[in-house]
Amino acid sequence: MEFLSYLINGISLGSIYAIIALGYTMVYGIAKMLNFAHGDVIMVGGYVVFYATNFARSSLLGDNPSALASGLSTLVCVILAMVVCGVLGVIIEALAYKPLRRAGSLAVLITAIGVSYFLQNAAQLLFGANPKNFTPVVSGQLTLFGGQLRISFVALLTIVACVVIMVALTLFTGRSKMGKAMRACSEDQGAAQLMGINVNSTISMTFAIGSALAAIAGVLMCSYSPVLQPTTGSMPGIKAFTAAVFGGIGSIPGAFLGGILLGIIEAIAQAYISTQLSNAILFAVLIVVLLVKPSGLLGKYVPEKV
Protein backbone atom coordinates (compact mmCIF):
# COMPACT_ATOMS: atom_id res chain seq x y z
CA MET A 1 0.00 0.00 0.00
CA GLU A 2 2.87 2.32 0.82
CA PHE A 3 4.46 1.52 -2.52
CA LEU A 4 1.19 2.26 -4.30
CA SER A 5 0.98 5.67 -2.72
CA TYR A 6 4.58 6.47 -3.75
CA LEU A 7 3.78 5.25 -7.23
CA ILE A 8 0.72 7.47 -7.56
CA ASN A 9 2.71 10.34 -6.16
CA GLY A 10 5.38 9.64 -8.79
CA ILE A 11 2.87 9.45 -11.63
CA SER A 12 1.36 12.74 -10.60
CA LEU A 13 4.76 14.44 -10.32
CA GLY A 14 5.65 12.85 -13.64
CA SER A 15 2.46 14.21 -15.19
CA ILE A 16 3.69 17.73 -14.43
CA TYR A 17 7.07 16.94 -16.00
CA ALA A 18 5.27 15.46 -18.98
CA ILE A 19 3.15 18.57 -19.55
CA ILE A 20 6.27 20.76 -19.40
CA ALA A 21 8.26 18.32 -21.53
CA LEU A 22 5.60 18.56 -24.27
CA GLY A 23 6.47 22.24 -24.64
CA TYR A 24 10.19 21.49 -24.97
CA THR A 25 9.68 18.66 -27.38
CA MET A 26 7.19 20.43 -29.66
CA VAL A 27 9.37 23.52 -29.95
CA TYR A 28 12.45 21.37 -30.50
CA GLY A 29 10.62 19.32 -33.12
CA ILE A 30 9.66 22.32 -35.18
CA ALA A 31 12.27 25.01 -34.52
CA LYS A 32 15.16 22.62 -33.76
CA MET A 33 16.07 24.67 -30.72
CA LEU A 34 16.07 24.14 -26.97
CA ASN A 35 13.93 26.81 -25.42
CA PHE A 36 15.52 27.01 -21.99
CA ALA A 37 13.19 29.84 -21.08
CA HIS A 38 10.31 27.37 -21.16
CA GLY A 39 10.68 26.58 -17.44
CA ASP A 40 10.33 30.24 -16.54
CA VAL A 41 7.10 30.54 -18.48
CA ILE A 42 5.75 28.07 -15.88
CA MET A 43 6.66 30.55 -13.17
CA VAL A 44 4.90 33.37 -15.04
CA GLY A 45 1.80 31.18 -15.27
CA GLY A 46 1.99 30.61 -11.52
CA TYR A 47 2.14 34.35 -10.79
CA VAL A 48 -0.75 35.15 -13.14
CA VAL A 49 -2.96 32.61 -11.37
CA PHE A 50 -1.74 33.79 -7.97
CA TYR A 51 -2.62 37.43 -8.59
CA ALA A 52 -5.79 36.69 -10.54
CA THR A 53 -7.24 34.39 -7.86
CA ASN A 54 -6.31 36.88 -5.12
CA PHE A 55 -8.02 39.63 -7.06
CA ALA A 56 -11.08 37.45 -7.61
CA ARG A 57 -11.24 36.50 -3.93
CA SER A 58 -10.83 39.99 -2.60
CA SER A 59 -12.92 41.98 -5.05
CA LEU A 60 -15.24 39.78 -7.07
CA LEU A 61 -16.38 36.90 -4.93
CA GLY A 62 -18.19 37.67 -1.68
CA ASP A 63 -17.18 36.51 1.77
CA ASN A 64 -18.72 33.11 1.42
CA PRO A 65 -18.58 32.15 -2.26
CA SER A 66 -20.32 28.96 -3.30
CA ALA A 67 -18.14 26.07 -4.41
CA LEU A 68 -19.36 26.58 -7.95
CA ALA A 69 -18.48 30.28 -8.01
CA SER A 70 -14.99 29.79 -6.62
CA GLY A 71 -14.42 26.81 -8.91
CA LEU A 72 -15.48 28.83 -11.93
CA SER A 73 -13.32 31.78 -10.94
CA THR A 74 -10.30 29.46 -10.59
CA LEU A 75 -10.99 28.04 -14.03
CA VAL A 76 -11.18 31.55 -15.50
CA CYS A 77 -7.89 32.42 -13.79
CA VAL A 78 -6.20 29.34 -15.27
CA ILE A 79 -7.51 30.17 -18.74
CA LEU A 80 -6.25 33.72 -18.29
CA ALA A 81 -2.81 32.35 -17.35
CA MET A 82 -2.83 30.13 -20.45
CA VAL A 83 -3.61 33.11 -22.66
CA VAL A 84 -0.98 35.32 -21.00
CA CYS A 85 1.68 32.60 -21.27
CA GLY A 86 0.67 31.74 -24.84
CA VAL A 87 1.08 35.37 -25.87
CA LEU A 88 4.33 35.58 -23.90
CA GLY A 89 5.64 32.53 -25.76
CA VAL A 90 4.82 34.08 -29.13
CA ILE A 91 6.47 37.38 -28.11
CA ILE A 92 9.61 35.59 -26.87
CA GLU A 93 9.84 33.73 -30.16
CA ALA A 94 9.29 36.85 -32.26
CA LEU A 95 11.73 39.07 -30.37
CA ALA A 96 14.46 36.67 -29.28
CA TYR A 97 14.51 33.64 -31.56
CA LYS A 98 13.07 34.69 -34.92
CA PRO A 99 15.96 37.07 -35.71
CA LEU A 100 18.29 34.09 -35.14
CA ARG A 101 16.48 31.73 -37.50
CA ARG A 102 19.58 31.43 -39.70
CA ALA A 103 22.14 31.76 -36.92
CA GLY A 104 24.17 28.94 -35.40
CA SER A 105 22.57 26.78 -32.75
CA LEU A 106 24.99 28.03 -30.11
CA ALA A 107 23.76 31.60 -30.54
CA VAL A 108 20.16 30.43 -30.15
CA LEU A 109 21.02 28.38 -27.07
CA ILE A 110 22.76 31.29 -25.35
CA THR A 111 19.84 33.56 -26.23
CA ALA A 112 17.42 31.07 -24.69
CA ILE A 113 19.43 31.01 -21.47
CA GLY A 114 19.46 34.81 -21.56
CA VAL A 115 15.67 34.92 -21.94
CA SER A 116 15.41 32.56 -18.98
CA TYR A 117 17.47 34.90 -16.76
CA PHE A 118 15.56 37.88 -18.08
CA LEU A 119 12.21 36.34 -17.09
CA GLN A 120 13.47 35.38 -13.63
CA ASN A 121 14.85 38.84 -12.95
CA ALA A 122 11.85 40.62 -14.42
CA ALA A 123 9.67 38.53 -12.10
CA GLN A 124 11.85 39.45 -9.15
CA LEU A 125 11.55 43.12 -10.06
CA LEU A 126 7.79 42.96 -10.55
CA PHE A 127 6.70 40.52 -7.88
CA GLY A 128 9.57 40.66 -5.36
CA ALA A 129 12.00 37.95 -4.31
CA ASN A 130 9.95 36.78 -1.34
CA PRO A 131 8.16 33.50 -1.90
CA LYS A 132 4.39 33.76 -2.25
CA ASN A 133 2.14 31.30 -0.57
CA PHE A 134 0.14 29.77 -3.41
CA THR A 135 -3.31 28.44 -2.57
CA PRO A 136 -3.82 25.08 -4.25
CA VAL A 137 -6.55 25.16 -6.90
CA VAL A 138 -8.18 22.12 -5.29
CA SER A 139 -7.84 20.83 -1.76
CA GLY A 140 -8.76 17.69 0.09
CA GLN A 141 -7.95 14.08 -0.60
CA LEU A 142 -9.42 10.78 -1.52
CA THR A 143 -9.24 8.12 1.17
CA LEU A 144 -9.26 4.48 0.09
CA PHE A 145 -8.90 1.10 1.79
CA GLY A 146 -10.07 2.35 5.16
CA GLY A 147 -7.57 5.19 5.34
CA GLN A 148 -4.56 3.14 4.23
CA LEU A 149 -4.25 4.94 0.91
CA ARG A 150 -4.68 8.69 0.62
CA ILE A 151 -4.52 10.43 -2.73
CA SER A 152 -4.73 14.20 -2.84
CA PHE A 153 -7.19 15.73 -5.29
CA VAL A 154 -4.31 17.80 -6.66
CA ALA A 155 -2.52 14.57 -7.62
CA LEU A 156 -5.65 13.21 -9.26
CA LEU A 157 -6.34 16.47 -11.09
CA THR A 158 -2.73 16.54 -12.33
CA ILE A 159 -2.93 13.02 -13.75
CA VAL A 160 -6.31 13.71 -15.38
CA ALA A 161 -5.05 17.00 -16.84
CA CYS A 162 -2.00 15.27 -18.28
CA VAL A 163 -4.05 12.52 -19.91
CA VAL A 164 -6.53 15.02 -21.36
CA ILE A 165 -3.71 17.17 -22.75
CA MET A 166 -2.00 14.13 -24.22
CA VAL A 167 -5.16 12.92 -25.95
CA ALA A 168 -5.99 16.41 -27.19
CA LEU A 169 -2.49 16.94 -28.62
CA THR A 170 -2.48 13.53 -30.26
CA LEU A 171 -5.79 14.30 -31.94
CA PHE A 172 -4.60 17.76 -32.92
CA THR A 173 -1.36 16.60 -34.54
CA GLY A 174 -2.91 13.48 -36.05
CA ARG A 175 -6.22 14.77 -37.37
CA SER A 176 -6.32 18.53 -37.80
CA LYS A 177 -4.93 20.34 -40.81
CA MET A 178 -2.84 22.72 -38.70
CA GLY A 179 -1.52 19.85 -36.58
CA LYS A 180 -0.43 17.95 -39.67
CA ALA A 181 1.15 21.12 -41.03
CA MET A 182 3.09 21.33 -37.77
CA ARG A 183 4.43 17.82 -38.27
CA ALA A 184 5.29 18.63 -41.88
CA CYS A 185 7.26 21.71 -40.77
CA SER A 186 9.11 19.72 -38.16
CA GLU A 187 10.23 17.25 -40.81
CA ASP A 188 11.21 19.58 -43.62
CA GLN A 189 10.60 23.30 -43.51
CA GLY A 190 11.58 23.86 -47.12
CA ALA A 191 9.22 21.20 -48.43
CA ALA A 192 6.48 22.51 -46.11
CA GLN A 193 6.87 25.95 -47.67
CA LEU A 194 6.49 24.41 -51.12
CA MET A 195 3.14 23.02 -49.90
CA GLY A 196 2.02 26.56 -49.09
CA ILE A 197 2.47 26.19 -45.33
CA ASN A 198 3.54 29.41 -43.62
CA VAL A 199 6.47 28.21 -41.53
CA ASN A 200 6.72 31.36 -39.40
CA SER A 201 3.14 31.26 -38.25
CA THR A 202 3.38 27.53 -37.61
CA ILE A 203 6.38 28.12 -35.34
CA SER A 204 4.47 30.90 -33.52
CA MET A 205 1.53 28.56 -33.04
CA THR A 206 3.82 25.90 -31.57
CA PHE A 207 5.27 28.38 -29.09
CA ALA A 208 1.75 29.49 -28.15
CA ILE A 209 0.57 25.92 -27.49
CA GLY A 210 3.71 24.94 -25.57
CA SER A 211 3.58 28.05 -23.40
CA ALA A 212 -0.14 27.68 -22.68
CA LEU A 213 0.63 24.14 -21.51
CA ALA A 214 3.41 25.56 -19.34
CA ALA A 215 0.79 27.74 -17.64
CA ILE A 216 -1.25 24.65 -16.76
CA ALA A 217 1.89 22.96 -15.48
CA GLY A 218 2.65 26.04 -13.40
CA VAL A 219 -0.73 25.99 -11.71
CA LEU A 220 -0.52 22.27 -10.99
CA MET A 221 3.03 22.49 -9.73
CA CYS A 222 2.30 25.40 -7.40
CA SER A 223 -0.71 23.50 -6.08
CA TYR A 224 1.58 20.57 -5.46
CA SER A 225 4.30 22.46 -3.64
CA PRO A 226 2.70 25.81 -2.84
CA VAL A 227 5.74 28.08 -2.82
CA LEU A 228 5.95 30.55 -5.66
CA GLN A 229 9.11 32.56 -6.33
CA PRO A 230 10.94 33.82 -9.42
CA THR A 231 13.11 30.68 -9.63
CA THR A 232 10.18 28.31 -9.21
CA GLY A 233 10.24 27.19 -12.82
CA SER A 234 13.93 26.54 -13.29
CA MET A 235 14.43 23.13 -11.63
CA PRO A 236 11.20 21.56 -12.96
CA GLY A 237 12.11 23.08 -16.32
CA ILE A 238 15.47 21.29 -16.33
CA LYS A 239 13.91 18.03 -15.18
CA ALA A 240 11.21 18.24 -17.81
CA PHE A 241 13.90 18.90 -20.41
CA THR A 242 15.58 15.74 -19.15
CA ALA A 243 12.25 13.94 -19.48
CA ALA A 244 11.92 15.13 -23.08
CA VAL A 245 15.43 13.88 -23.93
CA PHE A 246 14.81 10.67 -22.00
CA GLY A 247 11.66 9.93 -24.02
CA GLY A 248 13.22 11.04 -27.30
CA ILE A 249 13.19 14.77 -28.01
CA GLY A 250 10.85 15.75 -30.81
CA SER A 251 8.42 12.94 -30.00
CA ILE A 252 5.14 13.80 -28.26
CA PRO A 253 4.46 10.31 -26.82
CA GLY A 254 8.15 10.28 -25.84
CA ALA A 255 7.70 13.41 -23.73
CA PHE A 256 4.68 11.83 -22.06
CA LEU A 257 6.49 8.56 -21.33
CA GLY A 258 9.71 10.28 -20.29
CA GLY A 259 7.88 12.62 -17.92
CA ILE A 260 5.90 9.89 -16.20
CA LEU A 261 8.93 7.60 -15.85
CA LEU A 262 11.05 10.42 -14.49
CA GLY A 263 8.39 11.26 -11.90
CA ILE A 264 8.14 7.63 -10.81
CA ILE A 265 11.92 7.23 -10.57
CA GLU A 266 12.17 10.42 -8.54
CA ALA A 267 9.38 9.47 -6.13
CA ILE A 268 10.61 5.91 -5.62
CA ALA A 269 14.22 7.03 -5.20
CA GLN A 270 13.15 9.60 -2.64
CA ALA A 271 11.10 7.06 -0.75
CA TYR A 272 13.42 4.09 -0.70
CA ILE A 273 16.93 5.33 -1.36
CA SER A 274 17.65 8.90 -0.40
CA THR A 275 15.92 12.24 -0.69
CA GLN A 276 19.22 14.01 -1.23
CA LEU A 277 20.37 11.61 -3.91
CA SER A 278 17.09 11.45 -5.83
CA ASN A 279 18.18 14.00 -8.43
CA ALA A 280 21.54 12.31 -8.86
CA ILE A 281 19.79 8.96 -9.42
CA LEU A 282 17.44 10.60 -11.90
CA PHE A 283 20.24 12.00 -14.02
CA ALA A 284 22.24 8.79 -13.73
CA VAL A 285 19.30 6.90 -15.26
CA LEU A 286 19.18 9.47 -18.05
CA ILE A 287 22.88 8.96 -18.79
CA VAL A 288 22.46 5.19 -18.93
CA VAL A 289 19.45 5.43 -21.26
CA LEU A 290 21.27 7.82 -23.57
CA LEU A 291 24.32 5.55 -23.65
CA VAL A 292 22.19 2.61 -24.71
CA LYS A 293 19.77 4.49 -26.96
CA PRO A 294 21.09 7.94 -27.90
CA SER A 295 17.83 9.00 -29.55
CA GLY A 296 15.87 8.43 -26.31
CA LEU A 297 13.22 5.83 -25.58
CA LEU A 298 10.85 6.73 -28.42
CA GLY A 299 13.22 8.85 -30.47
CA LYS A 300 12.60 8.40 -34.15
CA TYR A 301 15.18 7.36 -36.60
CA VAL A 302 14.19 6.41 -40.13
CA PRO A 303 17.02 6.02 -42.60
CA GLU A 304 16.57 8.42 -45.49
CA LYS A 305 16.08 7.03 -48.95
CA VAL A 306 17.78 8.89 -51.75
Place this chain on the structure above:
Amino acid sequence: MAVMLDVKNINVYYGAIHAVKDISFHVDEGEIVTLIGANGAGKTTTLQTVSGLLHSRTGSIEFLGQPIQSVPAAKLVGQGLAQVPEGRRVFQHMTVEENLEMGGFTQPNSTIAPNLERVYDQFPRLKERRRQVAGTLSGGEQQMLAMGRALMSNPKLLMLDEPSMGLAPILVEQIFEIIQRLHQKGTTILLVEQNAQMALSVADRGYVLETGRVTLTGPGKELLADEAVKKAYLGG
Protein backbone atom coordinates in the same frame (compact mmCIF):
# COMPACT_ATOMS: atom_id res chain seq x y z
CA MET B 1 0.24 31.06 -76.93
CA ALA B 2 0.34 33.04 -73.72
CA VAL B 3 3.54 33.25 -71.72
CA MET B 4 3.01 31.56 -68.36
CA LEU B 5 6.39 32.04 -66.74
CA ASP B 6 8.79 34.75 -67.83
CA VAL B 7 12.21 34.87 -66.18
CA LYS B 8 14.49 37.74 -67.17
CA ASN B 9 18.15 38.25 -66.26
CA ILE B 10 18.22 36.70 -62.82
CA ASN B 11 21.44 36.56 -60.79
CA VAL B 12 21.61 34.41 -57.69
CA TYR B 13 24.46 34.17 -55.21
CA TYR B 14 25.32 31.81 -52.37
CA GLY B 15 27.44 34.17 -50.31
CA ALA B 16 30.28 35.07 -52.66
CA ILE B 17 29.51 32.30 -55.14
CA HIS B 18 27.73 33.50 -58.25
CA ALA B 19 25.55 30.44 -58.98
CA VAL B 20 23.14 31.79 -61.59
CA LYS B 21 24.47 34.34 -64.07
CA ASP B 22 22.00 36.46 -65.94
CA ILE B 23 19.68 33.62 -66.85
CA SER B 24 16.53 34.31 -68.90
CA PHE B 25 13.95 31.83 -70.10
CA HIS B 26 10.23 31.52 -70.54
CA VAL B 27 7.56 28.85 -70.45
CA ASP B 28 4.43 29.18 -72.60
CA GLU B 29 1.08 27.81 -71.58
CA GLY B 30 0.78 24.11 -72.45
CA GLU B 31 4.50 23.56 -73.02
CA ILE B 32 7.03 21.19 -71.54
CA VAL B 33 10.23 23.16 -71.14
CA THR B 34 13.40 21.62 -69.82
CA LEU B 35 16.56 23.04 -68.29
CA ILE B 36 19.42 20.59 -68.73
CA GLY B 37 23.01 20.71 -67.65
CA ALA B 38 25.63 19.05 -65.56
CA ASN B 39 25.84 19.04 -61.80
CA GLY B 40 26.44 22.57 -60.53
CA ALA B 41 25.18 24.28 -63.68
CA GLY B 42 22.61 26.25 -61.66
CA LYS B 43 19.46 24.34 -62.59
CA THR B 44 18.13 23.75 -59.09
CA THR B 45 19.13 27.24 -58.00
CA THR B 46 17.13 28.65 -60.89
CA LEU B 47 14.09 26.59 -59.98
CA GLN B 48 14.27 27.51 -56.31
CA THR B 49 14.51 31.15 -57.25
CA VAL B 50 11.31 30.86 -59.28
CA SER B 51 9.52 29.11 -56.42
CA GLY B 52 10.63 31.76 -53.94
CA LEU B 53 12.99 29.71 -51.78
CA LEU B 54 15.95 31.72 -53.09
CA HIS B 55 16.09 35.31 -54.31
CA SER B 56 17.61 37.00 -57.32
CA ARG B 57 19.51 40.25 -56.94
CA THR B 58 18.46 41.47 -60.37
CA GLY B 59 16.00 40.99 -63.17
CA SER B 60 12.38 39.96 -63.00
CA ILE B 61 10.22 36.87 -62.69
CA GLU B 62 6.62 37.03 -63.90
CA PHE B 63 4.06 34.29 -63.46
CA LEU B 64 0.76 34.73 -65.34
CA GLY B 65 1.71 38.36 -65.91
CA GLN B 66 2.30 39.12 -62.23
CA PRO B 67 5.74 39.85 -60.76
CA ILE B 68 6.51 37.19 -58.15
CA GLN B 69 10.07 37.88 -56.94
CA SER B 70 8.92 39.26 -53.62
CA VAL B 71 6.06 36.81 -53.06
CA PRO B 72 6.95 34.31 -50.31
CA ALA B 73 7.24 30.68 -51.43
CA ALA B 74 4.24 29.60 -49.37
CA LYS B 75 1.96 32.10 -51.17
CA LEU B 76 2.96 31.06 -54.70
CA VAL B 77 1.47 27.61 -54.27
CA GLY B 78 -1.98 29.12 -53.94
CA GLN B 79 -1.42 31.02 -57.18
CA GLY B 80 -0.86 27.82 -59.14
CA LEU B 81 2.88 27.28 -59.02
CA ALA B 82 3.93 23.90 -57.61
CA GLN B 83 7.40 22.45 -57.27
CA VAL B 84 8.48 18.85 -56.87
CA PRO B 85 11.81 19.38 -55.10
CA GLU B 86 15.07 17.65 -55.84
CA GLY B 87 15.41 14.45 -53.83
CA ARG B 88 11.57 14.29 -53.57
CA ARG B 89 11.53 15.45 -49.93
CA VAL B 90 8.32 13.66 -49.02
CA PHE B 91 7.42 13.85 -45.33
CA GLN B 92 9.01 10.58 -44.24
CA HIS B 93 7.12 10.11 -40.98
CA MET B 94 3.70 10.95 -42.39
CA THR B 95 1.45 8.57 -44.28
CA VAL B 96 1.00 8.71 -48.04
CA GLU B 97 -2.43 10.24 -47.64
CA GLU B 98 -1.22 12.82 -45.13
CA ASN B 99 1.53 13.81 -47.54
CA LEU B 100 -1.07 14.33 -50.25
CA GLU B 101 -3.28 16.34 -47.87
CA MET B 102 -0.31 18.60 -47.19
CA GLY B 103 0.01 19.11 -50.93
CA GLY B 104 -3.55 20.45 -50.88
CA PHE B 105 -2.86 22.72 -47.91
CA THR B 106 -3.76 25.89 -49.77
CA GLN B 107 -6.92 24.43 -51.29
CA PRO B 108 -10.37 24.70 -49.72
CA ASN B 109 -11.19 21.65 -47.60
CA SER B 110 -14.05 20.61 -49.89
CA THR B 111 -11.64 20.03 -52.80
CA ILE B 112 -9.32 17.69 -50.90
CA ALA B 113 -11.42 14.55 -51.42
CA PRO B 114 -11.94 14.94 -55.20
CA ASN B 115 -8.28 15.90 -55.64
CA LEU B 116 -7.22 12.81 -53.72
CA GLU B 117 -9.35 10.68 -56.04
CA ARG B 118 -7.79 12.32 -59.07
CA VAL B 119 -4.26 11.70 -57.81
CA TYR B 120 -5.10 8.10 -56.89
CA ASP B 121 -6.42 7.59 -60.42
CA GLN B 122 -3.11 8.79 -61.81
CA PHE B 123 -1.06 6.78 -59.33
CA PRO B 124 -2.94 3.60 -58.33
CA ARG B 125 0.13 2.48 -56.40
CA LEU B 126 -0.29 5.38 -54.00
CA LYS B 127 -3.86 4.35 -53.33
CA GLU B 128 -2.70 0.86 -52.34
CA ARG B 129 -0.25 2.42 -49.91
CA ARG B 130 -2.33 5.31 -48.65
CA ARG B 131 -1.98 4.33 -44.96
CA GLN B 132 1.71 3.52 -45.22
CA VAL B 133 4.35 5.86 -43.83
CA ALA B 134 6.11 7.59 -46.74
CA GLY B 135 9.61 6.76 -45.47
CA THR B 136 8.93 3.08 -46.17
CA LEU B 137 8.14 3.59 -49.87
CA SER B 138 10.62 2.74 -52.61
CA GLY B 139 12.42 5.54 -54.42
CA GLY B 140 10.09 5.36 -57.42
CA GLU B 141 7.01 5.39 -55.22
CA GLN B 142 8.36 8.36 -53.31
CA GLN B 143 8.82 10.20 -56.61
CA MET B 144 5.22 9.42 -57.53
CA LEU B 145 4.15 10.66 -54.11
CA ALA B 146 6.12 13.87 -54.51
CA MET B 147 4.46 14.43 -57.89
CA GLY B 148 1.01 13.54 -56.60
CA ARG B 149 1.53 15.84 -53.65
CA ALA B 150 2.36 18.73 -55.97
CA LEU B 151 -0.72 17.98 -58.11
CA MET B 152 -2.96 18.29 -55.04
CA SER B 153 -2.66 22.07 -55.31
CA ASN B 154 -4.18 22.08 -58.83
CA PRO B 155 -1.07 23.72 -60.27
CA LYS B 156 -1.09 25.63 -63.52
CA LEU B 157 2.66 25.20 -63.76
CA LEU B 158 4.36 22.11 -62.37
CA MET B 159 8.10 22.40 -61.80
CA LEU B 160 9.99 19.12 -61.48
CA ASP B 161 13.53 19.04 -60.16
CA GLU B 162 15.47 15.95 -61.26
CA PRO B 163 12.57 13.50 -61.10
CA SER B 164 14.76 10.71 -62.49
CA MET B 165 17.51 11.08 -59.92
CA GLY B 166 18.52 7.81 -58.30
CA LEU B 167 15.87 5.73 -60.06
CA ALA B 168 16.33 2.52 -62.02
CA PRO B 169 16.01 2.98 -65.82
CA ILE B 170 12.62 1.27 -65.95
CA LEU B 171 11.29 3.64 -63.28
CA VAL B 172 12.77 6.61 -65.12
CA GLU B 173 10.73 5.56 -68.16
CA GLN B 174 7.62 5.31 -66.01
CA ILE B 175 8.15 8.73 -64.49
CA PHE B 176 8.57 10.28 -67.92
CA GLU B 177 5.41 8.56 -69.16
CA ILE B 178 3.60 10.13 -66.22
CA ILE B 179 5.07 13.53 -67.05
CA GLN B 180 3.81 13.23 -70.62
CA ARG B 181 0.39 12.11 -69.44
CA LEU B 182 0.12 15.08 -67.07
CA HIS B 183 1.12 17.32 -69.95
CA GLN B 184 -1.54 15.85 -72.20
CA LYS B 185 -4.11 16.56 -69.52
CA GLY B 186 -3.22 20.22 -69.71
CA THR B 187 -0.54 20.87 -67.09
CA THR B 188 2.32 23.10 -68.17
CA ILE B 189 5.64 21.65 -67.10
CA LEU B 190 9.08 23.03 -66.33
CA LEU B 191 11.50 20.13 -66.05
CA VAL B 192 15.02 20.27 -64.68
CA GLU B 193 17.11 17.22 -65.54
CA GLN B 194 20.58 15.80 -65.73
CA ASN B 195 19.19 13.01 -67.86
CA ALA B 196 19.32 15.15 -71.00
CA GLN B 197 18.33 12.32 -73.34
CA MET B 198 15.00 11.68 -71.64
CA ALA B 199 14.26 15.31 -70.90
CA LEU B 200 14.89 16.54 -74.45
CA SER B 201 12.88 13.73 -75.99
CA VAL B 202 9.70 14.83 -74.20
CA ALA B 203 10.30 18.59 -74.15
CA ASP B 204 8.91 21.17 -76.56
CA ARG B 205 11.88 23.39 -75.87
CA GLY B 206 15.08 23.13 -73.91
CA TYR B 207 17.73 25.36 -72.39
CA VAL B 208 21.27 24.13 -71.84
CA LEU B 209 22.92 25.52 -68.71
CA GLU B 210 26.64 25.59 -68.10
CA THR B 211 28.26 27.01 -64.95
CA GLY B 212 25.32 29.29 -64.30
CA ARG B 213 24.68 30.53 -67.85
CA VAL B 214 22.32 29.57 -70.65
CA THR B 215 24.62 28.47 -73.47
CA LEU B 216 22.14 27.04 -75.92
CA THR B 217 18.41 26.98 -76.48
CA GLY B 218 16.02 25.51 -78.99
CA PRO B 219 13.29 22.93 -79.60
CA GLY B 220 13.87 19.64 -77.76
CA LYS B 221 14.33 17.59 -80.92
CA GLU B 222 16.86 20.04 -82.32
CA LEU B 223 18.94 20.05 -79.15
CA LEU B 224 18.81 16.28 -79.14
CA ALA B 225 20.45 16.31 -82.56
CA ASP B 226 22.90 19.13 -81.78
CA GLU B 227 26.52 18.01 -82.00
CA ALA B 228 27.71 20.05 -79.02
CA VAL B 229 24.87 18.78 -76.82
CA LYS B 230 25.49 15.22 -77.96
CA LYS B 231 29.12 15.52 -77.06
CA ALA B 232 28.60 17.09 -73.67
CA TYR B 233 25.48 15.38 -72.36
CA LEU B 234 24.44 12.44 -74.47
CA GLY B 235 27.64 10.45 -74.40
CA GLY B 236 28.89 11.21 -77.90
